[in-house]
Amino acid sequence: MNWTWFHKLGSPKWFYQWASKWAGKLVWIGLLLLLIGVVWGLAFAPADYQQGNSFRIIYIHVPVAMLAQSCYLAMGIAGFVALVWQMKLAPVFIKSVAVVGAVMAFIALLSGAIWGKPTWGTWWVWDARLTSVLVLFLLYMGVIAIQNALDDQVFADKAVAVVSLVGVINLPIIKYSVEWWNTLHQPATFRLTEKPSMPMEMWLPLLFSALGLYLFSAGIAMWRMQTEVLKRERKANWVKQEVMSDGI
Amino acid sequence: MQKSVNLQVNQLYLERGDRDLCQDLTFSVTSGELVRVAGENGAGKSSLMKALLGWLPIESGQIEYKGEDVTVHRDVxxxxxxxxxxTPGIKTVLTPLENLRLYCPEASLQALEQALEHVQLGPYADIPAAQLSAGQKRRVALARLWLTDKPLWLLDEPFTALDHAGVLALEAHIKTHLDSGGAVMLTTHQTLLTLSAKTVELAAA
Amino acid sequence: MNYTSFFKAEWLSLLRRKQDTLNALLFFVMVITLFPLGVDPSSEFLAPAAGGIIWCATALSVLMAVEGLFKEDFNDGSLEQWLASGLSVSVLVLLKVLAQWLMVMVPLLLALPVLAQMLFLPWSSLLTVMGSLLLGTPALFLIGAIGAALTVSLRRGAVLMLLLILPLYIPVIIFATGAIRAAQLQMSVSGQLAILAAMSIVALALAPVMTAISIKASVN
Structure with missing residues (x-):
């Protein structure tokens, strides 16, 4: 089998040039979609018949929570790639995405708490989903912490790959166990899952803001990866040329 | 039994953080040869050994052992x-004898004691290694050289902790090893007293 | 070096450091003592909470025992010798964890009946507590070994290791305390215990490999 495409993807230089073309576009398109989705959702979509206007926070909360999980999944896959194929770019990806994911998990917790106050009358309940997002946030912080603690680049790259992979294997187990624990503890008083099926005019802005946030974050992550690639390949000739041509 | 060694290193490129340790380094280690890795402090002598053992990633280059490409899998x-x-892996809670027994489980008690005699540690065989000096601890590890039949020795600064007599004894033992078809690759700051070596120079680029 | 001589040397080293084992046990006792002192000493609180208290104390003691698992091996160059030996580092890790597990868990299980009494744990559920510890703690040790290997080169790695590893302990703690609660309600516990065993088996398959990768990366 021909693996050249795979090695090409792993080449920092090729990635840098590819990302230069796309990162900016992704960020702006994503931002536009996100803006449309959020403004539409907050100002024009009809109010929920049960929760009133407070439900509108889903236009932020749901995309953010989705992204927080997707980021970790992507990091786990990158960890696997880093360990098996030793691809140079995989640890760069993990390092860049970890921060984005951690921020998303944090916003998800925060917006969840803000939503919880008017809806459930309390900032926090030990709901299965809330607990697993909290654990997810801690897993992100673990990746970031070990990345910062280890000075040796080679060891740090291996370490984040191991932590991401171990985390992604554990994530479903944690989720399952927390759900099981939750049903044991309390009957389903406050379940986020029992939403009335949404009408189109509520659902469409959600789609816009979710798609927008994904694209926006992908662009931001690519920017972060570009910076990291420049830093790591600082000795390479193409980096020197790149920096010179920017007039620095 | 005649030992045989044939290690070929071709156009090795190593880097550590920001520094190139070597570029296009080509050398060989074959039966009967003593190879000395030379270079200033921090030139990457230990790193070269670790790269050969597969613990430090190689940027480019190729390593062959006995005609087999071992660049990816070093098992052979x-x-x-x-x-x-x-730091040669001596456990401080164990005695020199117990340490040697860990590394050379098939050797007889007599052989172990003899090996310790060779490094002038005979009387210390049953004292916990924590009570030995740094030099003595290193000598416990060196005693393994009298118990092994491995053909290729990779020694990082083997002479540092030895006195004159110790150096002579070790050099004599290395000589016997080379004569029997073995090979040694070592790093040292000291000049070799009785042995002549092929030098691999690690110069900072 | 071969696997037998390695295990013998590990076991001997642990025996020479009896104080470390004793410290882990004392730490376990201390954490358990904190609950009646800090929350509520009445049997109405302690009896139903005993399982959870014992498991939290166990998880913390295991982390403390495992945290420095490879530190000395890293400092004295033993890790390099493991890698140079040509033996499977995963198997060496497994043997080392096994020795450590025996050294920590046997005294802990022996002390448990007394401590369980101090927490007013009903006799009927003591067996379930012991069973959950036997089946669940291998997973704690094996997962902890990954964290120990990752933080081996850090001088103050303990807190980082807690941050990395404790979230991964959550499922084990949930099912273990679930089993104990079920036992106190006279319900069947085999399901939860089977899940604990399954988690230990998965950890047995994956954790030594991950630990070996981290050990290899640590010596460069």
Whole structure:
């Protein structure tokens, strides 16, 4: 089998040039979609018949929570790639995405708490989903912490790959166990899952803001990866040329 | 039994953080040869050994052992070598004898005691290694050289902790090893007293 | 070096450091003592909470025992010798964890009946507590070994290791305390215990490999 495409993807230089073309576009398109989705959702979509206007926070909360999980999944896959194929770019990806994911998990917790106050009358309940997002946030912080603690680049790259992979294997187990624990503890008083099926005019802005946030974050992550690639390949000739041509 | 060694290193490129340790380094280690890795402090002598053992990633280059490409999988090379690093893996809660028994389980008690005699540690055989000096601890590790039949020795600064007599004894033992078809690759700051070596120079680029 | 001589040397080293084992046990006792002192000493609180208290104390003691698992091996160059030996580092890790597990868990299980009494744990559920510890703690040790290997080169790695590893302990703690609660309600516990065993088996398959990768990366 021909693996050249795979090695090409792993080449920092090729990635840098590819990302230069796309990162900016992704960020702006994503931002536009996100803006449309959020403004539409907050100002024009009809109010929920049960929760009133407070439900509108889903236009932020749901995309953010989705992204927080997707980021970790992507990091786990990158960890696997880093360990098996030793691809140079995989640890760069993990390092860049970890921060984005951690921020998303944090916003998800925060917006969840803000939503919880008017809806459930309390900032926090030990709901299965809330607990697993909290654990997810801690897993992100673990990746970031070990990345910062280890000075040796080679060891740090291996370490984040191991932590991401171990985390992604554990994530479903944690989720399952927390759900099981939750049903044991309390009957389903406050379940986020029992939403009335949404009408189109509520659902469409959600789609816009979710798609927008994904694209926006992908662009931001690519920017972060570009910076990291420049830093790591600082000795390479193409980096020197790149920096010179920017007039620095 | 005649030992045989044939290690070929081709156009090795190593870097550590920001520094190039070597570029296009080509050398060989074959039966009967003593190879000395030379270079200033921090030139990457230990790193070169670790790269050969497969612990430090290689940027480019190729390593062959006995005609087999071992650049990706070092198993064949690992099976044939004995490595003693800066810190040679001596457990301080165990006695020198127990330490040697860990590394050389098939040797008889008599052989173990003899090996300790060779490094002038005979009387210390049953004292916990925590009570030995740094030099004595290193000598416990060196005693393994009298107990092994591995053809390729990779020794990182083996002479640092030895007195004059100790150096002579070790050099004599290395000589016997070379004569029997073995090979040694070592790093040292000291001049070799009785042996002549092929030098691999690690110069900072 | 071969696997037998390695295990013998590990076991001997642990025996020479009896104080470390004793410290882990004392730490376990201390954490358990904190609950009646800090929350509520009445049997109405302690009896139903005993299982959870014992498991939290166990998880913390295991982390403390495992945290420095490879530190000395890293400092004295033993890790390099493991890698140079040509033996499977995963198997060496497994043997080392096994020795450590025996050294920590046997005294802990022996002390448990007394401590369980101090927490007013009903006799009927003591067996379930012991069973959950036997089946669940291998997973704690094996997962902890990954964290120990990752933080081996850090001088103050303990807190980082807690941050990395404790979230991964959550499922084990949930099912273990679930089993104990079920036992106190006279319900069947085999399901939860089977899940604990399954988690230990998965950890047995994956954790030594991950630990070996981290050990290899640590010596460069």
């Amino acid at each position: 090379l690992l099976a044939d070598q004995l490595y003693l690093g800066h």
